[in-house]
Amino acid sequence: MEYIQQDNVVMLHFDDGKANVVGHQFIDDMNTGLDRAERENAGAVIIRGRDGMFSAGFDLGEFKKGIEQGQAMVKRGFELLIRLTGYPLPLVTACTGHCVAMGAFVVMASDTRVATRGDFKVTLPETAISMDLPPILVALTASRIVKEHLTRVALQSEVYNPEQAVSAGFFDEVVDAEQLDSRCLELAKHLAQLPAAQYAANKLRVRDQTLKLMKDDLASMS
Template sequence: MDYSLENNIAVLTFDDGKANVVGHQLLDDMNAGLDRAQSENAGAIIICGRDGIFSGGFDLGEFKKGIEQGQAMVKRGFELLIRLAGFPLPIVAACTGHCVAMGAFIVMACDSRVGTRGDFKVTLPETAIGMDLPPILMALTESRIVKEHLIRAALQSEMYNPEQAVTAGFLDEVVDAEQLNDRTMEIAQRLSQLPQAQYAANKLRVRANTLSVMADDLASMS
């Protein structure tokens, strides 16, 4: 992860040179970046992927190590989703390309979501690859995906291009790649001007039901 503080906006950029898989290293780095942003009194946070891909989802190599290792990674990933969804600072996702599975859930947990225009796919492939969607993921999905696309996105594993992903509710808007940094910074700057205490409190109120279901499901995994 590359961390920078630009005009009071913390920018967390993830680039593993490959698919930006969500494994222990990314989870460690993401949490460290969130901690640092708070300690440095940042006004907002931007989470940015590498050119062409935001994240390809969980690290499949971790699942191959055994059931316990896979479950431990998944639980940490779910903890991150809850932390992002209820984080006191505004969080803007810069979706730099393909956004798959856990990558899409991370984007949906952010407050504002800007995608990159291009030949990219946004998808929840869980059904297609034989995986369950537990309540923690369904609660987050139902809070962002519009009703008309819920079956297609969550159940039928439909693949969306960036513009279609806006219609479905994965993203708020798309821009050309060369505009992404400026646009996400513009949004983050605007959000950073809102009263921080009220932003944090109202985020918890707006997402109260979603966070409650997510927290209850996480607790059942213990």
């Protein structure tokens, strides 16, 4: 992860050179960056993937190590989603390409979501690959995906392009690749001007029911 600061906006730029999988390293780096941004009183945070790939989801290599190792990674990933959903600072995601499974959940946990235009896939493939969607993920999905698309997204594993994903509720807008960083910075700077205490408090109020469902499900995994 690269920690980049411009004025009072921090960018957490993730690039593992491959699929930007969400494994222990990704989770550690994300938490470290979020901690630092709060500690240094940043006004807003941007999460950015590498060009062509935001994230392909959980690190499948961890599942191959055994059930306990896979479950430990998943639990930590869910803890991160809860943190992102209730994170006190404005959170903008720059979706730089393919956005699949856990990658899409990270996007949905953000406040403002901007995607790059291109031949990229946005999907929750869990049903298609014979995986369950636990309540924590259903709650997050239902809070962001519009009702008309919820069955297609969460149940039928439909694959969307970036423009279609805006209509479904994954993203707020799509821009050309060369405009992505400047647009996200513009949005982040605007959000950073809002009163910080009220932003943090009202985020928790707005997302109270979603966060409760997510936390209750996480607690049941212990």
